[in-house]
Amino acid sequence: MNSPLSWNxxxxxxxxxxxxxxxxxxxxxxxxxxxxxxxxxxxxxxDVCLTEQGTLLLTRGLDRFISFDExxxxxxxxxGITLQEILELIVPRGWFLPVTPGTRMSTVGGAVSxxxxxxxxxxxxxxxxxxxCLELWRSDGSIIECGPEKHQQWFEATVGGLxxxxxxxWVEFGLIPIENPWMxxxxxxxxxxxxxxxxxxxxxxxxxxxxxxxxxxASGNARGRGLILAADHAAARNELPKFKERRRRVxxxxxxxxxxxxxxxxxxxxxxxxxxxxxxxxxxxxxxxxPLDTIQDWNRIYGRQGFYQYQCVIPPREAEAATAALLxxxxxxxxxxxxxxxxxxxxxxxxxxxxxxxxxxTLALDFPNRGDKTLRLFEELDAIVREAGGALYPGxxxxxxxxxFQSGFPQWEAFxxxxxxxxxxxxxxxxxx
Amino acid sequence: xxxxxRVLIFGATSAIAEQTARQLVAQGASLYCVGRNRDKxxxxxxxxxxxxxxxxxxxxxxxxxxxxxxxxNLIDAADHQLGGIDGVLIAHGTLPDQKACQADTxxxxxxxxxxxxxxxxxxxxLANRFEQQQRGVIAVISSVAGDRGRQSNYIYGAxxxxxxxxxxxxxxRLAKANVNIVTIKPxxxxxxxxxxxxxxxxxxxxxxxIAKGIIKAMEHGKDEVYLPWFWWGIMLIIKHIPERIFKRMxx
Numbered sequence: 001m002n003s004p005l006s007w008n009x010x011x012x013x014x015x016x017x018x019x020x021x022x023x024x025x026x027x028x029x030x031x032x033x034x035x036x037x038x039x040x041x042x043x044x045x046x047d048v049c050l051t052e053q054g055t056l057l058l059t060r061g062l063d064r065f066i067s068f069d070e071x072x073x074x075x076x077x078x079x080g081i082t083l084q085e086i087l088e089l090i091v092p093r094g095w096f097l098p099v100t101p102g103t104r105m106s107t108v109g110g111a112v113s114x115x116x117x118x119x120x121x122x123x124x125x126x127x128x129x130x131x132x133c134l135e136l137w138r139s140d141g142s143i144i145e146c147g148p149e150k151h152q153q154w155f156e157a158t159v160g161g162l163x164x165x166x167x168x169x170w171v172e173f174g175l176i177p178i179e180n181p182w183m184x185x186x187x188x189x190x191x192x193x194x195x196x197x198x199x200x201x202x203x204x205x206x207x208x209x210x211x212x213x214x215x216x217x218a219s220g221n222a223r224g225r226g227l228i229l230a231a232d233h234a235a236a237r238n239e240l241p242k243f244k245e246r247r248r249r250v251x252x253x254x255x256x257x258x259x260x261x262x263x264x265x266x267x268x269x270x271x272x273x274x275x276x277x278x279x280x281x282x283x284x285x286x287x288x289x290x291p292l293d294t295i296q297d298w299n300r301i302y303g304r305q306g307f308y309q310y311q312c313v314i315p316p317r318e319a320e321a322a323t324a325a326l327l328x329x330x331x332x333x334x335x336x337x338x339x340x341x342x343x344x345x346x347x348x349x350x351x352x353x354x355x356x357x358x359x360x361x362t363l364a365l366d367f368p369n370r371g372d373k374t375l376r377l378f379e380e381l382d383a384i385v386r387e388a389g390g391a392l393y394p395g396x397x398x399x400x401x402x403x404x405f406q407s408g409f410p411q412w413e414a415f416x417x418x419x420x421x422x423x424x425x426x427x428x429x430x431x432x433x
Numbered sequence: 434x435x436x437x438x439r440v441l442i443f444g445a446t447s448a449i450a451e452q453t454a455r456q457l458v459a460q461g462a463s464l465y466c467v468g469r470n471r472d473k474x475x476x477x478x479x480x481x482x483x484x485x486x487x488x489x490x491x492x493x494x495x496x497x498x499x500x501x502x503x504x505x506n507l508i509d510a511a512d513h514q515l516g517g518i519d520g521v522l523i524a525h526g527t528l529p530d531q532k533a534c535q536a537d538t539x540x541x542x543x544x545x546x547x548x549x550x551x552x553x554x555x556x557x558x559l560a561n562r563f564e565q566q567q568r569g570v571i572a573v574i575s576s577v578a579g580d581r582g583r584q585s586n587y588i589y590g591a592x593x594x595x596x597x598x599x600x601x602x603x604x605x606r607l608a609k610a611n612v613n614i615v616t617i618k619p620x621x622x623x624x625x626x627x628x629x630x631x632x633x634x635x636x637x638x639x640x641x642x643i644a645k646g647i648i649k650a651m652e653h654g655k656d657e658v659y660l661p662w663f664w665w666g667i668m669l670i671i672k673h674i675p676e677r678i679f680k681r682m683x684x
Contacts, residue, residue: 022448022625025472061625064476065483077483089484 004056007299008045009306010369010398013052013426022061024078024169028137035424036139038163040107041082044114045309046398047426048162054424057167059109065089066170073175074132079109079168084293091285095175096233098130102341104290109168114395115160115355119209119231119289122346126357128159129348130174137167139422147172148351157418160352162394164428166420181243182234183209183288186280189272193224193324200344203230215268216340216365219331224324225272226342234282243284249296257303257368261334271339302368310381311364311393313345318388319361325384326363333377337366353411353418356393364396375399394427405431435570435613435652439515441465441508443498443555444525446473448624449574452644453522458484458491460648465511466493469525490515498525499546501554508558517566520651521559523552523573528626534588541588548592553599560603563612570651572615573600577659579618580668583684597657604656613654619643620664 003014016033028036035054042049050056059080066076073095077086083097084104090096101116110116115128124130133147136158144166146155158165186207190196196212203210207230214226292298299307314322323342330340341364350357367374382404385392391408392400406412416432440457444450445466454464458481466481468474474495481491492514496503512518529544552573563569578586579593597616604614621627621637638661646660659665674682 020625020628023473024476064480066476066479068483075483 017055020058040110043106045396076172096178099127113163115352117357119211123208125348134171135169160355164419178233179236185231185283187276212342214340250300258301305369309396311396313362314390315360322388340365353415440520441511448640450524452641463490498551520570549595564610570613616657
């Protein structure tokens with residue numbers, strides 16, 4: 001069996017062993033090499049879900065629902081179930097995830113341990129704001145059921161805790177009611193960053209979901225041009241369009257990245273010029289929330305070398321200047337991704353000691369792995385983030401220096417007391433050494 | 434087309450049966466699930482209940498199917514709880530350690546008991562009941578291993594071969610009674626039962642795909658199905674290798 005990879009396909013490390021969990025209540029064999037680390041569906045980037053020493057515990061076999069309170073919208077399920085599997089159950093019954101990341105292929109355990117956020121952060125906070133309780137298995141055999149009001153310190157360590165406090169076996173969380181699977185989406189174009197800030201401010205006050213896509217290669221007066229999509233779940237209506245999801249896949253690993261200067265410039269330009277719907281229109285939830293999920297294995301387009309994602313958050317006071325500086329630096333290098341994502345977080349503070357979301361602005365871009373050249377660009381970006389008092393997202397990181405992690409997550413030392421002595425990851429060893 | 438509104442599943446904790454149960458529930462079926470491991474069975478029943486609507490009935494019972502004295506009670510309980518049975522899936526089984534069996538006759542008998550005799554016992558009881566009701570479908574998970582004896586797992590193969598042959602006879606008998614007997618022959622399936630194997634390569638299939646094939650075969654009243662279909666071709670070749678040559682091969 002090939003060693004499990006994270007979504008950006010780097011680093012490539014082989015653990016001493018992999019072990020498939022199939023039963024939530026079963027004991028984890030003592031003979032497995034330590035440390036242990038849960039690996040869900042491989043949708044985080046970098047090395048939070050990888051370990052070269054010890055054993056990866058594959059959690060996809062823990063894919064059972066435990067209870068579904070359809071009256072009150074409360075779901076309890078095993079940690080290896082994917083958001084997609086949950087949506088297939090709850091959407092036909094009039095419920096939706098309270099918060100969803102940009103892929104529905106991640107597991108619930110992954111969503112909790114990275115305390116994921118979505119386009120509704122400014123109204124609903126992070127995923128873990130909606131978690132009512134969860135069960136944590138510790139390598140000393142103890143089992144801790146914790147929540148915002150029960151063993152609160154364990155809860156705060158575990159949500160956003162990067163899988164380091166033990167194995168999350170099940171999670172219970174609240175859902176939100178919907179009338180149908182459709183979204184009402186208003187899309188607007190903005191010509192530069194200044195226009196973005198104004199438009200974003202207006203739209204955020206009226207819509208629960210907002211996100212902007214930026215053409216990261218546009219320069220000069222057009223720097224920061226892009227599209228902003230604001231949305232809400234569609235109201236009840238008698239007639240709905242038909243929706244059939246088409247799935248495609250990237251069948252091979254190209255020998256080199258198909259994402260390069262030429263393709264990037266062309267695609268970004270095209271995306272910016274696509275027809276918009278300023279008056280709003282209906283879009284099914286799948287293409288709205290998960291545009292990339294319809295292309296299976298899209299991460300292969302970056303070739304065998306893989307790619308990096310760079311996602312940072314900048315505090316509100318520095319947001320405008322730092323975002324402009326980041327885009328300027330990226331544009332100057334001609335690097336960057338098809339679709340940079342820009343979103344402002346609301347003021348709701350995250351519950352986890354290591355949660356990434358916090359008041360401010362978050363920018364996320366993918367970069368093909370061009371070795372040192374790419375890493376040098378990141379160092380320049382790091383300097384801007386550091387200067388602005390920002391942080392990088394551990395769940396998207398394969399290279400941040402320990403010092404940047406420690407300044408961005410000042411509770412990391414307090415957190416480390418809750419780390420299970422028999423759990424660790426490449427990420428954790430890297431940022432704490 | 435057989436309707437599958439009320440289905441009894443033996444060996445419900447096997448990975449293939451669990452996936453089949455999920456898909457049956459998704460299409461509105463009520464289920465009675467029999468399994469040996471209590472924790473596993475309860476987790477599965479809980480999962481199926483969460484997936485089911487309030488109109489569907491999901492329950493089950495813990496039983497060791499090598500205890501054939503229990504069989505009549507299990508079938509009665511399912512019949513009573515479901516209000517009749519449209520279909521049965523027999524999916525329980527073990528994967529014997531061939532080397533250990535070669536060294537231990539009682540282990541060999543135990544494996545034959547679990548994989549063949551317990552199945553035949555259930556089938557005998559079910560057949561009489563279905564013959565009377567003049568409708569329904571009984572599907573049994575046999576194996577491609579039952580098509581030809583091989584040095585690497587002939588205890589398992591012999592047990593599955595016995596089941597396959599028994600089903601042929603039963604199918605012949607019940608054809609007149611409008612009852613379908615379906616023999617399912619999965620190839621390599623990626624389940625906990627096969628955890629010891631290296632599962633790279635195109636021959637391995639996920640249990641949910643096998644489950645889809647099982648339901649289709651049950652609905653359409655198929656006789657013998659290989660899952661995935663290409664195993665039909667592989668086994669055709671394997672069955673036709675002359676014994677003179679086959680005995681020297683290491684399959």
